[in-house]
Amino acid sequence: xxxxxxxxxxxxxxxxxxxxxxxxxxxxxxxxxRIGYRTLGRLNVEKSNAVxxxxxxxxxxxxxxxxxxxxxVLDPDRYFIILVDAIxxxxxxxxxxxxxxxxxxxxxxxxxxxxxxxxRLVTGVLHLQHLHAVxxxxxxxxxxxxxxxxxxxxxxxxxxxxxxxxxxxxxKLLWAAEIHAIELDPAWHNGNPTGTLTSGPKLAGEIxxxxxxxxxxxxxxxxPAAFEVFLADTRKEWGGDGGAASDLIRQREAIMALxxxxxxxxxxRQAAARVRAKMLIVVSPEDHMVNPAPAIExxxxxxxxxxxxxxxxxxxxxxxxxxxxxxxxxLKDPASxxxxxxxxxxxxx
Numbered sequence: 001x002x003x004x005x006x007x008x009x010x011x012x013x014x015x016x017x018x019x020x021x022x023x024x025x026x027x028x029x030x031x032x033x034r035i036g037y038r039t040l041g042r043l044n045v046e047k048s049n050a051v052x053x054x055x056x057x058x059x060x061x062x063x064x065x066x067x068x069x070x071x072x073v074l075d076p077d078r079y080f081i082i083l084v085d086a087i088x089x090x091x092x093x094x095x096x097x098x099x100x101x102x103x104x105x106x107x108x109x110x111x112x113x114x115x116x117x118x119x120r121l122v123t124g125v126l127h128l129q130h131l132h133a134v135x136x137x138x139x140x141x142x143x144x145x146x147x148x149x150x151x152x153x154x155x156x157x158x159x160x161x162x163x164x165x166x167x168x169x170x171x172k173l174l175w176a177a178e179i180h181a182i183e184l185d186p187a188w189h190n191g192n193p194t195g196t197l198t199s200g201p202k203l204a205g206e207i208x209x210x211x212x213x214x215x216x217x218x219x220x221x222x223x224p225a226a227f228e229v230f231l232a233d234t235r236k237e238w239g240g241d242g243g244a245a246s247d248l249i250r251q252r253e254a255i256m257a258l259x260x261x262x263x264x265x266x267x268x269r270q271a272a273a274r275v276r277a278k279m280l281i282v283v284s285p286e287d288h289m290v291n292p293a294p295a296i297e298x299x300x301x302x303x304x305x306x307x308x309x310x311x312x313x314x315x316x317x318x319x320x321x322x323x324x325x326x327x328x329x330x331l332k333d334p335a336s337x338x339x340x341x342x343x344x345x346x347x348x349x
Contacts (some may be wrong), residue, residue, distance in 0.1 A: 011076070012040045012065055012083075012348070014091070017125040022093075022117060027208045028107035031100040035117050036061060036085035036092045040068055040127075041076030050080045050128050051331070052118065052155075054136035054143040057251055059084045074275060079331075084121065086114045087137065088251045095250055096243030102244045104191040111258050114135060115146045119154075133331055134277075135159035139251070141282075142258055149260050152276040159327055161282040162315060165260040165298050166268060173254040174211050177256065178204040182245050193242030193330040195199040197326040201245055205238030206231070211288045225250060265345070270295060272301035279304035282323055289315035305330075305337050313342030320344050 001188025015037055017033050022033035038061045043050060050301035051074060053064050061083035067073045074081050085091040085222040087109050095106035132154050134147045140161015148158040149165070164171070167307040208216075222230045231345050261271040285308055299306040313320035321342045 003288065011024045014037050014038060016061070017121050018118055019117065019124075021224040022113075024107060024113045025116075026108065026110075030087070030093050030098075030107060030109070033093045033117070033275050035087075035121050035259060036089075037121060038062075038065070038083040040065075040074075040083075043080040043128075044099035046134060047128060047130070048119050049078065050082060050122075050126075050131045050134045051135070052084060052122065052131055052147075053116065053141035054083045054084055054114070054134070054147075055089055056136065056138040056140045057196060057255065058089060058248070059086075059140070060089055061092050061140075067324070073327055074331075075165075075328075082122070082126065082180055086143065086251070087117055087126045088247050088254070090244070090247050090279065092117070093223075094243075095246030098243075100267060103193070103242050104249070106246065106250060108250060108253050108257075108323045110221050110254050111142050111146050112150065114143050114254070115150055118143070119145075121149065123302060135161065135327070136163065139162045139255060139314060141290075141295075142255065145295075148275045148279065149264075149271050152274050155277045157280070158275070158277040159280045159330065160281070160285060160295065161323070161327075162287060162290055164258065164290050164292075164294045165271065166262075166294040167256055167258040168293065170280065170291050171289075171347050174207070174289060175256045177204065179249050180251055181207060182249060185245075188242070188245070191246075193244075193245070196239070197245050198239060201238040201240060201248070202235040202292075204248070205234055208238075209234045211314075213314040214286045214288060214312040216286075217314060221237070222313070229289050268297055269301040272298045275302055280327070280330045280334070280337060281293075281305070282309065282327075284309040284311065284314055284317040286312055286314045286317070288309075299339075306339045308341045309344070310341050310347075312347050313344065316345070320346065326338045 008144035021072035064083045068318045145165040181203040182200040185197040187195045261268045309317035311317040
């Protein structure tokens with residue numbers, strides 16, 4: 001096999017970095033911590049083309065490979081791309097895979113803890129002292145906000161998509177309801193599962209699906225006669241053992257605790273003033289899962305271009321409106337991107 005073919009096989013492969021005992025912001029410790037990641041493309045001589053993409057809630061770096069390519073959001077011929085698995089996603093150290101601290105013995109962690117682990121990966125393992133950009137969707141967007149405030153000089157660009165710098169009460173209510181639904185499962189047994197969880201996660205899935213899009217989207221995409229099939233399909237995707245349920249709970253707790261201004265004793269506008277990176281902030285006004293108000297206020301305070309996705313698709317508006325070309329343009333030429341509204345042309349009006 002030619003050398004270039006061998007390199008192409010290895011590019012994007014799952015890798016792990018062992019970081020030893022990892023101390024959290026709370027003072028608790030994740031023992032034998034390891035973080036999962038993938039890299040694609042090559043670092044240039046100046047080490048100025050590295051881009052870090054953070055995973056969403058429950059997401060894995062494998063899923064981000066779909067957005068990397070010559071005709072996609074990130075071009076591996078242009079950038080050195082780092083796809084990183086967040087704490088608790090079942091790949092990096094998580095309640096489901098920890099031998100030393102299984103299930104809810106695994107300590108609660110925060111979005112800031114995710115970022116600190118990623119910072120150690122980038123600096124201590126990949127030996128980079130600067131990034132061209134950090135980006136992510138949903139919980140990945142939350143990590144992006146955290147990166148921009150915690151390490152304001154570390155990146156040139158920060159692109160949070162459908163994320164937030166601060167969880168509102170509406171957000172917290174959603175995540176608390178999903179956690180409580182899981183805990184209602186008869187097999188959960190106060191965090192010491194006695195078997196497969198069957199009803200609790202499925203109820204959490206119904207709550208999740210109800211908030212993932214808007215009422216208008218669900219009404220137009222699921223006729224009443226098709227509801228039972230839709231509901232059955234939704235419930236099929238949720239379930240599993242205590243490990244998977246513990247991952248779901250711990251990542252949701254991290255989102256509920258998200259309060260970047262509160263970390264510093266600042267107002268949200270003061271937190272935005274710390275940022276030195278150029279930002280592109282993308283929100284959906286119809287988002288019922290991550291309230292867009294804090295991100296909008298952050299963009300206004302920062303003077304950053306704000307892109308609104310006008311779609312009933314809500315939190316999955318990026319699947320209904322292609323913002324990829326705009327993100328790619330911002331990565332190349334930030335000054336050329338301005339605040340705007342992208343309209344879902346397929347949505348009923």
